[in-house]
Amino acid sequence: xxxxxxxxxxxxxxxxxxxxxxxxxxxxxxxxxxxxxxxxxxxxxxxxxxxxxxxxxxxxxxxxxxxxxxxxxxxxxxxxxxxxxxxxxxxxxxxxxxxxxxxxxxxxxxxxxxxxxxxxxxxxxxxxxxxxxxxxxxxxxxxxxxxxxxxxxxxxxxxxxxxxxxxxxxxxx
Numbered sequence: 001x002x003x004x005x006x007x008x009x010x011x012x013x014x015x016x017x018x019x020x021x022x023x024x025x026x027x028x029x030x031x032x033x034x035x036x037x038x039x040x041x042x043x044x045x046x047x048x049x050x051x052x053x054x055x056x057x058x059x060x061x062x063x064x065x066x067x068x069x070x071x072x073x074x075x076x077x078x079x080x081x082x083x084x085x086x087x088x089x090x091x092x093x094x095x096x097x098x099x100x101x102x103x104x105x106x107x108x109x110x111x112x113x114x115x116x117x118x119x120x121x122x123x124x125x126x127x128x129x130x131x132x133x134x135x136x137x138x139x140x141x142x143x144x145x146x147x148x149x150x151x152x153x154x155x156x157x158x159x160x161x162x163x164x165x166x167x168x169x170x171x172x173x
Contacts, residue, residue, distance in 0.1 A: 004172040005033065016042045016160035022168040023053065023151025025112045029170030032109040034152065039103040039164030041095045045130040046156040048090040048103055052112065052119055052149040060086050061145060068092060068123070068139020074131070080139075090123065090154070092137035096130035102164070103127040115148040 006029075009022045025032060039048060051058045067081040070092040080092060091103050105125040111117040120142035129135045143149075154166060 019155035031171040036105040042162040043159040049087040066141030071136040091125040112149040
């Protein structure tokens with residue numbers, strides 16, 4: 001359907017930042033899509049993460065549950081499941097700083113603005129990891145707190161995001 005994907009916000013990182021926040025979740029959309037391209041860390045072997053934000057800021061509670069299939073070119077595929085985490089993991093593994101070691105990811109968010117439901121997401125990611133191997137992840141997760149979410153932030157485990165493009169879309173009802 002033409003025009004069903006509406007750009008809400010976009011950020012392009014060209015120098016190191018601690019995190020990227022994208023927002024304005026509202027009742028206008030039931031589903032949001034976040035597209036991350038060419039995300040790279042400023043330090044080697046850093047894992048990218050994501051958090052949802054409520055009206056008080058980032059939800060850092062240990063209520064993030066996730067499961068995904070981790071696809072690797074150097075070893076067999078692995079099923080990964082984590083419960084009671086303080087954030088969602090993106091891409092399933094760490095990024096590096098060498099040329100081409102970056103993350104491409106598409107995330108769909110559901111129920112973010114509904115205060116009486118859990119927010120959940122699906123993700124599909126591919127990356128060249130910090131060891132130089134092609135990896136991917138496909139799965140989903142839920143924040144097991146019934147609350148309204150207004151935005152999302154992407155960040156590295158301990159250091160900065162060196163570069164990348166982050167675009168948030170709303171899907172027309």
